[in-house]
Amino acid sequence: MSKVNLKELSLQDERLTGGHRLCSGCGASIIVRQILHATDDPVVVGCATGCLEVSTTIYPYTAWKDSFIHNAFENAAATISGTEAAYRSLKRQGKIDEDKEVKFIAFGGDGGTYDIGFQSLSGAMERGHNMVYVCYDNGAYMNTGIQRSSATPRNASTTTSPAGEVIPGKTQFRKELTDIIAAHNIPYVAQASPHNFKDLIRKARKAFEVDGPAFLNVLSQCPRGWRYPEDQAMDIMRAGTDSCFWPLFEVEDGEWKLNHIPKEKAPVTDWLEPQGRFKHLFKEGNEDLIEEIQEQIDKRWEELLHKCGEK
Amino acid sequence: MSNQVALTGNEAMAQAMKQINPDVVAAYPITPQTEVVQMFSQFVADGAVDTEFVTVESEHSAMSATVGAAAGGARAMTATAANGLALMWEIVYIAASTRLPIVMPVVNRALSGPINIHCDHSDAMGARDSGWIQLYAENAQEAYDNAIQAVRIGEHEDVRLPVMVNMDGFIISHAVENLELLADEDVKEFIGEYTAEHTLLDTENPIAVGPLDLQDYYFEHKVQQAEAMENAQKVVVEVAKEYKNLTGRGFEYFEEYKLEDAEIAILALASTAGTAKAAVDKLREEGVKAGLLKLRMFRPFPAKEVAKALSGLKAVAVMDRADTFSTIGGPVFADVRSALYDVKSDVEVVNYIYGLGGRDTTVEDLEFVYNDLQGIVNSGEVNKRVKYLGVRE
Numbered sequence: 139m140s141k142v143n144l145k146e147l148s149l150q151d152e153r154l155t156g157g158h159r160l161c162s163g164c165g166a167s168i169i170v171r172q173i174l175h176a177t178d179d180p181v182v183v184g185c186a187t188g189c190l191e192v193s194t195t196i197y198p199y200t201a202w203k204d205s206f207i208h209n210a211f212e213n214a215a216a217t218i219s220g221t222e223a224a225y226r227s228l229k230r231q232g233k234i235d236e237d238k239e240v241k242f243i244a245f246g247g248d249g250g251t252y253d254i255g256f257q258s259l260s261g262a263m264e265r266g267h268n269m270v271y272v273c274y275d276n277g278a279y280m281n282t283g284i285q286r287s288s289a290t291p292r293n294a295s296t297t298t299s300p301a302g303e304v305i306p307g308k309t310q311f312r313k314e315l316t317d318i319i320a321a322h323n324i325p326y327v328a329q330a331s332p333h334n335f336k337d338l339i340r341k342a343r344k345a346f347e348v349d350g351p352a353f354l355n356v357l358s359q360c361p362r363g364w365r366y367p368e369d370q371a372m373d374i375m376r377a378g379t380d381s382c383f384w385p386l387f388e389v390e391d392g393e394w395k396l397n398h399i400p401k402e403k404a405p406v407t408d409w410l411e412p413q414g415r416f417k418h419l420f421k422e423g424n425e426d427l428i429e430e431i432q433e434q435i436d437k438r439w440e441e442l443l444h445k446c447g448e449k
Numbered sequence: 450m451s452n453q454v455a456l457t458g459n460e461a462m463a464q465a466m467k468q469i470n471p472d473v474v475a476a477y478p479i480t481p482q483t484e485v486v487q488m489f490s491q492f493v494a495d496g497a498v499d500t501e502f503v504t505v506e507s508e509h510s511a512m513s514a515t516v517g518a519a520a521g522g523a524r525a526m527t528a529t530a531a532n533g534l535a536l537m538w539e540i541v542y543i544a545a546s547t548r549l550p551i552v553m554p555v556v557n558r559a560l561s562g563p564i565n566i567h568c569d570h571s572d573a574m575g576a577r578d579s580g581w582i583q584l585y586a587e588n589a590q591e592a593y594d595n596a597i598q599a600v601r602i603g604e605h606e607d608v609r610l611p612v613m614v615n616m617d618g619f620i621i622s623h624a625v626e627n628l629e630l631l632a633d634e635d636v637k638e639f640i641g642e643y644t645a646e647h648t649l650l651d652t653e654n655p656i657a658v659g660p661l662d663l664q665d666y667y668f669e670h671k672v673q674q675a676e677a678m679e680n681a682q683k684v685v686v687e688v689a690k691e692y693k694n695l696t697g698r699g700f701e702y703f704e705e706y707k708l709e710d711a712e713i714a715i716l717a718l719a720s721t722a723g724t725a726k727a728a729v730d731k732l733r734e735e736g737v738k739a740g741l742l743k744l745r746m747f748r749p750f751p752a753k754e755v756a757k758a759l760s761g762l763k764a765v766a767v768m769d770r771a772d773t774f775s776t777i778g779g780p781v782f783a784d785v786r787s788a789l790y791d792v793k794s795d796v797e798v799v800n801y802i803y804g805l806g807g808r809d810t811t812v813e814d815l816e817f818v819y820n821d822l823q824g825i826v827n828s829g830e831v832n833k834r835v836k837y838l839g840v841r842e
Contacts, residue, residue: 180652195660205649207520208659210539213513220475220517221649227472227501227523240652261506
């Protein structure tokens with residue numbers, strides 16, 4: 139696989155056009171564009187109900203240059219698995235040219251992936267369809283107005299886990315969906331972030347190349363839900379990986395590999411402090427809450443170092 | 450060349466699916482449909498079909514994958530029953546509004562709760578407003594015939610709608626009967642090759658399926674869907690005629706059994722129609738002018754034709770194997786009575802809700818209904834419009 143070259147990327151056509159209605163600074167469109175730069179083949183895109191879907195295909199317009207299907211909220215994986223099955227069937231019967239290569243990709247937010255679409259995703263991965271599933275994980279149901287999901291980090295204030303006088307935001311840690319999908323023993327699973335586009339595009343290339351299902355869990359910034367000025371996004375995302383809140387790793391044929399080991403692990407406050415959803419944690423008396431988050435992140439990082447053979 | 454065989458309803462349905470040879474089947478097993486999926490799996494394992502079989506983890510995913518496949522230009526099928534259909538619900542509506550000609554056998558079973566695995570029509574009747582064409586069968590032969598015709602009806606360019614092929618759970622699905630199968634090549638020729646006009650896999654001409662459709666277009670699209678249902682009425686007749694030429698079997702919207710000179714009649718769909726025929730024969734011997742209208746197509750509802758067939762009668766009992774809990778009768782009753790309103794007929798129409806959860810409905814039960822109708826004719830009075838047949842007090 140050749141190296142990701144920024145100059146070459148800049149010459150490629152965008153497959154998701156401008157004029158879509160996602161918020162300024164949204165991570166989803168950036169992630170989609172980076173990922174679609176990773177293949178030259180035509181793709182069929184499936185999309186779960188969510189920000190990306192409602193903002194890119196408002197009838198009679200579409201921002202997608204490739205074929206696109208939205209079915210419902212919880213079934214992007216099942217839907218695209220059906221289209222992939224159609225492709226295999228028609229190709230085998232000679233109804234589609236045998237030289238024609240089509241890639242299949244589904245996008246879902248964390249709501250459509252970690253929660254309501256979890257079963258459909260697990261089924262599609264287990265069945266072994268040749269498809270890529272991408273979760274753009276912005277850590278809440280942003281499309282319906284910032285409600286908590288099982289991807290919402292602990293103590294984040296959302297509209298259904300608000301920071302109140304008694305309860306300091308969401309009381310649970312987020313679930314490690316990337317690990318759960320890795321446990322399906324599929325050819326390729328990775329966690330990525332769009333601030334490191336070389337890493338993300340390389341992973342997307344690999345995801346498209348493997349024969350069988352691939353899953354990418356991509357951290358997706360959300361200025362509205364995370365509450366920060368849009369121009370700080372890339373710094374925040376970098377803090378997310380440097381603090382090891384969002385480790386960059388991949389699991390290829392069962393081999394775990396860390397893709398970014400910070401020289402010096404940044405304190406989790408670098409990640410938390412710029413975001414309004416964590417503002418209450420910095421009030422006097424809440425120091426222990428930050429400590430608990432730090433402990434959890436440290437524990438998880440140690441686990442990953444072991445899994446990836448770094449320790 | 451057709452072939453005389455003894456098969457259960459499920460076996461006949463599996464044979465129909467094999468002969469249709471869909472590009473994709475995505476299905477999940479549920480009693481009493483399970484055998485259909487099992488037998489079809491064996492056809493796939495033996496290479497007897499070209500189908501890509503998607504062994505989904507739920508009925509919700511079964512319908513979702515079928516929608517994905519059909520949008521990719523495949524001839525796609527699934528099959529289900531009862532709670533399986535209920536779990537699909539959301540996507541059942543999406544399949545119809547996306548105008549995908551999916552064919553789905555439904556082996557009718559009581560919808561929970563309480564949980565029950567036996568026959569009634571509460572599953573399919575709940576989906577009556579989902580935009581699917583619905584066909585019902587008296588026996589395995591008709592279920593098989595309906596499945597083959599459903600492909601042509603749904604795929605017709607003026608229709609492009611999904612079709613539910615209903616078959617009574619256990620009563621038909623698990624009972625053996627003699628029936629005629631078409632030769633494979635006759636089915637192939639009858640249904641023809643399927644070429645979707647727009648597909649996701651025509652990547653040189655990309656399309657967007659299922660976009661967000663707001664106040665300025667949604668309504669028009671729903672009316673187009675209603676127009677397709679109107680068109681289906683014409684197409685169902687055309688396809689039925691062609692099928693009759695091929696097989697000598699079948700009818701269009703309904704079968705009239707000794708209805709022409711009848712004074713009282715039952716309107717029923719599915720296997721109960723067979724039981725009603727036996728009751729009619731018995732009563733005719735006694736000189737009672739009893740008849741039957743067996744409805745084959747419930748969606749779209751052939752209101753004009755049903756009204757015409759019933760308007761000259763004195764009393765009609767509409768049999769519903771499902772309740773609406775509206776307290777004013779079952780789903781078929783509501784449509785039949787509404788249809789008769791337009792023709793200003795004097796016929797008295799009553800409703801019997803019967804056979805829920807697989808409660809056996811016998812010839813004697815239906816004789817009781819005919820006697821009830823005779824009583825209405827004699828007295829000129831209806832003491833109760835909606836009754837439950839054979840329920841213990």
